[in-house]
Amino acid sequence: MKEIVAVDYENEVLAGGNVLVDFYSTECPPCEAIAPKLETLEKLFGKEIKFLKIFRQGNRELADKLGVKSSPTLLFYQDGEEVSARLTGGVKRSEIVRELKHVLGKERVSEIMKTQQPTVTNVDVAILGAGPGGLTAGLYLCQARINTVLVDIALPGGNVSTTHMVSNYPGFIDPQPGYMLSHNMSEQTKRCGTTYKVAVDVTHVDLQKKEILIDAQETIRAKRIIIATGTSPNRIGIPGELEFKGNGISYCATCDAKYFVDKEVVVIGGGNSAIEEADFISKFASKITIVHQFDQLQANKTAQEKAFANPKISFMLSHEPRAFKKAGEKMVVEVEDLKSKELKILNTDGIFVFIGQKPNLEIFENQLELDQWGYIKTDEDKRTNISDVFAVGDVTSKKYRQITTAIADGTIAAIAITREIG
Ligand SMILES: Cc1cc2nc3c(=O)[nH]c(=O)nc-3n(C[C@H](O)[C@H](O)[C@H](O)COP(=O)(O)OP(=O)(O)OC[C@H]3O[C@@H](n4cnc5c(N)ncnc54)[C@H](O)[C@@H]3O)c2cc1C
Numbered sequence: 001m002k003e004i005v006a007v008d009y010e011n012e013v014l015a016g017g018n019v020l021v022d023f024y025s026t027e028c029p030p031c032e033a034i035a036p037k038l039e040t041l042e043k044l045f046g047k048e049i050k051f052l053k054i055f056r057q058g059n060r061e062l063a064d065k066l067g068v069k070s071s072p073t074l075l076f077y078q079d080g081e082e083v084s085a086r087l088t089g090g091v092k093r094s095e096i097v098r099e100l101k102h103v104l105g106k107e108r109v110s111e112i113m114k115t116q117q118p119t120v121t122n123v124d125v126a127i128l129g130a131g132p133g134g135l136t137a138g139l140y141l142c143q144a145r146i147n148t149v150l151v152d153i154a155l156p157g158g159n160v161s162t163t164h165m166v167s168n169y170p171g172f173i174d175p176q177p178g179y180m181l182s183h184n185m186s187e188q189t190k191r192c193g194t195t196y197k198v199a200v201d202v203t204h205v206d207l208q209k210k211e212i213l214i215d216a217q218e219t220i221r222a223k224r225i226i227i228a229t230g231t232s233p234n235r236i237g238i239p240g241e242l243e244f245k246g247n248g249i250s251y252c253a254t255c256d257a258k259y260f261v262d263k264e265v266v267v268i269g270g271g272n273s274a275i276e277e278a279d280f281i282s283k284f285a286s287k288i289t290i291v292h293q294f295d296q297l298q299a300n301k302t303a304q305e306k307a308f309a310n311p312k313i314s315f316m317l318s319h320e321p322r323a324f325k326k327a328g329e330k331m332v333v334e335v336e337d338l339k340s341k342e343l344k345i346l347n348t349d350g351i352f353v354f355i356g357q358k359p360n361l362e363i364f365e366n367q368l369e370l371d372q373w374g375y376i377k378t379d380e381d382k383r384t385n386i387s388d389v390f391a392v393g394d395v396t397s398k399k400y401r402q403i404t405t406a407i408a409d410g411t412i413a414a415i416a417i418t419r420e421i422g
Contacts, residue, residue: 001042001051006062009054014080018049018103020096023056023063025071029186030090030155033199034072037093037215041100044112048104076103090155090199093215119218123149123195124421126212126222128205129360130198131158132403133393134228135185136410142192144418149220150189151212152198157182158230159357159394160403162254164280169403178254181403207367207386224417227364227376227384227391228410231357231401236268240324241353248331249324249351253277256350260285263349266333267291268321274354275299275307281352282312289346291316291335319344324351359395371397381416382409390417 001022004012013019022038024031042051056063056071066075074087076099084102087095101109125141127134130152141148150156160166163178172181190196197214204213205225212220233251235241241249250256257280265285267278270292276299278288290307295318297304307313318338325332333346359375361368369377369385375397382390392409394401 001038001053004052004054006054006059009062012050012052013077016079017077019077020049020051020100020103021075021077022051022053023068023071023073023075024053025056028071029183030199031072033155033196034074034091037091037096041093041096044116045100045104045109048108048112049100074099076100078103092199092201094201116217120221121149121218122221123147124222125149125224125226125417126151126210126220127226127228128152128202128212128363129158129228129230129393129395130156130186130196131228131230131393131406132160132182132185133230133395133406133410134158134226135182135189136407137226137228137392137414138189138194138410139192140411140414141417142189142194144414146418146421149195149197149222151200151202151214151220152196153200153202155198156186156190156196160185162252164254164277166403202363205363205367207364207389210388223421224388224390226382226410226413226417227368227389227395228393228406229360229363230394230406231359233353234356234358236321236353236355238321238323240326244324244326244331244351248326249353251353253280253352256352257281257284260350262286264347265289265350265352266331266346266348267352267354269354269356270294270297270299270317271354271356272299272303273356275303277352277354278313279303279306279310282310285349286312288313289316289348290314291319291321291333291346293320293338294318357394357401361395373397380412382413383416 013021070088075082076084084099124147127137127150130150138148138150160178161182165175166178166181167175200214202214203216210222210225261284263285264287265281267274267288267290278290282288319335321333322336323334330347331351335344335346371377376384376391376395377397378384378391382392384391390413392413393406
């Protein structure tokens with residue numbers, strides 16, 4: 001991609017034509033993730049759209065003037081006018097293609113997309129999921145010089161990257177911000193030489209054939225597959241939850257607590273995540289009401305004691321939410337008192353839901369043997385029922401789901417594979 005600087009902007013971008021501009025930075029994992037996607041798209045669309053990149057830190061005045069605050073940020077222009085939504089963060093190829101439709105039109109983009117050639121990449125091991133389990137397996141395999149690719153639908157890091165503070169990961173005297181811990185894990189594995197294909201759409205997985213189709217275009221063929229897709233937050237499944245998700249209802253305190261400075265918040269749940277995250281939210285919010293279905297909290301004693309001592313936190317035990325609504329700028333939670341059956345109304349600024357996790361298995365479409373709770377059964381070496389397919393971390397059947405147990409699984413699967421194909 002052609003690189004420009006601020007003084008070129010007028011001529012190269014604003015003077016006319018179709019232009020895509022990538023504001024990038026160095027030492028920026030999402031910028032590294034987007035670069036190969038832009039390269040392949042430039043090959044497809046390069047005759048009709050100019051693909052340009054500009055170093056954000058080196059052209060800060062221009063970036064500020066344009067309101068570009070993070071890297072990467074993609075801007076799309078048609079005849080000097082910005083024509084579509086900006087894309088930032090872990091941008092997927094499909095999202096770029098979607099925005100290109102504003103530049104070239106839907107039909108032209110579809111026509112060009114039909115001309116793209118499918119590609120095949122052969123590797124020894126493909127790991128699905130770059131959380132602690134997948135990253136650790138990637139590290140061990142890489143150090144054993146086994147050709148490995150790590151595939152993730154998001155940026156690397158998994159659930160740790162959105163955990164506020166981690167205090168129980170050995171080797172650090174003080175609690176570590178989750179995003180730093182996951183960043184370090186990811187950089188360690190990347191530096192070793194493992195290939196990353198992250199922020200991609202995993203279109204199809206055939207575990208028998210050991211084939212993974214990504215971005216509906218590239219097939220990864222592997223000798224072994226490790227599934228490390230972890231878990232996602234459970235939904236409550238009540239009216240208003242889907243409607244207001246991301247717009248009043250959040251499942252991630254690290255991501256969203258900062259928007260609730262001096263505001264009131266309702267937290268649903270009573271386990272470790274709910275209580276620890278409520279404590280974190282209390283650094284921002286003025287009042288937190290924890291709604292929990294049982295008459296006692298399920299969190300460990302340390303977390304409970306901290307929450308009980310926090311003057312900003314109050315509790316509605318033996319209560320369950322029944323519906324989420326919106327009234328103007330406020331969120332409304334309808335809560336049932338499970339003892340009296342009385343329906344109560346809570347007016348609040350925001351709602352955080354922490355009621356456990358569910359395994360990310362939709363893409364495997366019943367190919368795997370699961371336990372009664374829906375997690376993948378494995379043997380001692382982390383093998384699944386399908387030959388040459390391993391599973392590690394939170395997605396597997398186990399009693400305790402922690403960073404340390406996920407990385408232990410990743411270690412075991414990688415060593416087992418190294419013994420077979422190393
Ligand atoms: C709020 C919260 C706080 C926590 N706090 C702690 C703590 O303090 N200490 C501790 O030890 N543990 C903690 N945990 C648990 C810990 O985060 C997990 O045990 C650990 O992250 C599991 O690692 P994993 O690699 O198995 O999965 P995850 O971390 O869940 O990573 C899975 C990865 O797979 C990707 N993925 C999903 N679907 C697909 C797909 N179809 N294809 C490709 N990739 C896919 C995801 O994007 C993700 O990056 C916490 C969990 C939560 C939710």
